[in-house]
Amino acid sequence: MTSASEVDPSTVETPVGVVDLERVRANARRVAAYAAEHGLAWRPHIKTHKSLTIGRIQLEAGATGLTVATLREAEVMSELTDDLLLAYPQIGPTRLERLAALAARVDIKVALDSVDVLEPLAAAMVGAGVRVGVLVEQDVGMGRVGVQGPEEVVALAQRATDLEGVDFRGVLLYPGHIRGRPSDQDDGLSAVSDQVGKTLEALETAGLSPSIVSGGSTPTLWGSHKVRGLTEIRSGSCIYFDREGLDLGVAESSNVAYSVLATVVSTSVPGRAVVDAGSKALAKEARGGAGYGILADHPEVVVVGLSEEHGVLDIEGTDWAPVIGERVRIIPNHVCVSVNLNDHLVARDGSTWRTMPLEGRGRGRWSR
Numbered sequence: 001m002t003s004a005s006e007v008d009p010s011t012v013e014t015p016v017g018v019v020d021l022e023r024v025r026a027n028a029r030r031v032a033a034y035a036a037e038h039g040l041a042w043r044p045h046i047k048t049h050k051s052l053t054i055g056r057i058q059l060e061a062g063a064t065g066l067t068v069a070t071l072r073e074a075e076v077m078s079e080l081t082d083d084l085l086l087a088y089p090q091i092g093p094t095r096l097e098r099l100a101a102l103a104a105r106v107d108i109k110v111a112l113d114s115v116d117v118l119e120p121l122a123a124a125m126v127g128a129g130v131r132v133g134v135l136v137e138q139d140v141g142m143g144r145v146g147v148q149g150p151e152e153v154v155a156l157a158q159r160a161t162d163l164e165g166v167d168f169r170g171v172l173l174y175p176g177h178i179r180g181r182p183s184d185q186d187d188g189l190s191a192v193s194d195q196v197g198k199t200l201e202a203l204e205t206a207g208l209s210p211s212i213v214s215g216g217s218t219p220t221l222w223g224s225h226k227v228r229g230l231t232e233i234r235s236g237s238c239i240y241f242d243r244e245g246l247d248l249g250v251a252e253s254s255n256v257a258y259s260v261l262a263t264v265v266s267t268s269v270p271g272r273a274v275v276d277a278g279s280k281a282l283a284k285e286a287r288g289g290a291g292y293g294i295l296a297d298h299p300e301v302v303v304v305g306l307s308e309e310h311g312v313l314d315i316e317g318t319d320w321a322p323v324i325g326e327r328v329r330i331i332p333n334h335v336c337v338s339v340n341l342n343d344h345l346v347a348r349d350g351s352t353w354r355t356m357p358l359e360g361r362g363r364g365r366w367s368r
């Protein structure tokens, strides 16, 4: 699917992810305004949407550049901006060759956390006659990737400064371990802020001041200004939001811009209704035993079970009486993984519904 065509909402085949473009624009404006109010740039992570249409809306709303996780996403988004952050360590000759091709055209920065990634990357860029920016990633509590403290940040930043082919540009952190309600986040944010503060002091002392300090997530979105020294946030899921955003109180139902349109296919089992959106449409992302999603129009109805093509709704606590063939909209627990399960989405803009390609989906090279 490479171009958009109009679809009839009453006959569009389900299950399919549906995006509300008016809400997307409103979300983009709200996040950009929050960032501007606090002197932060917004460089949204586009892994959530993987779409040129949505990336364009983010940039029009004031995003200063885009963050990507894969080279495919970088290649696609280089059509929209020449300010890209590839927030993933790049290893291996084909990746480095694709990275070099991008670096010849756009300002691309790569986040990494070891000399074992940095040195081959720098050598490959020297070989290709290009330069790539480097952000040193620091683990601030998630325990996924990232060097373990200020001394290690300084050492890697120094190595990047000494090497040809790369430029040390700054520091990256992802506070993915903070997933409570905003009112319960202050201790977590303050711990992150202390760590970033110490890192910035150590870099300053070493004469290696970063021009970029990149942080942010959707759960901590509205508290990003509480982290000392950030220059930008990469909050990404906030373009659509999902059940997690609702549960945390980071979004209201009127902000949720993505749902999976599904059809009721069975009501035979008492207390249950089954829809055609299973784990291959919603993604089987657990939320502490609380099911896999909720109905947008009957939020008391939870998707309590998933087979690949069956979504099982618990209808015991609702007045809603589903009938076979009825269409429902499901808000998944985690939007990014559900989006990625679609071949294409349907974007609704007022009363017009069109197919929307997911250009950044997959890993192969992007070409028109």
Ligand SMILES: Cc1ncc(COP(=O)(O)O)c(C=O)c1O
Residues within 6 Å of the ligand: 045, 048, 087, 174, 216, 217, 218, 219, 234, 235, 236, 237, 238
């Ligand atoms: C490195 C990095 N930056 C930014 C984000 C965006 O986070 P969120 O979707 O919570 O806004 C993610 C999400 O996984 C990430 O891994």
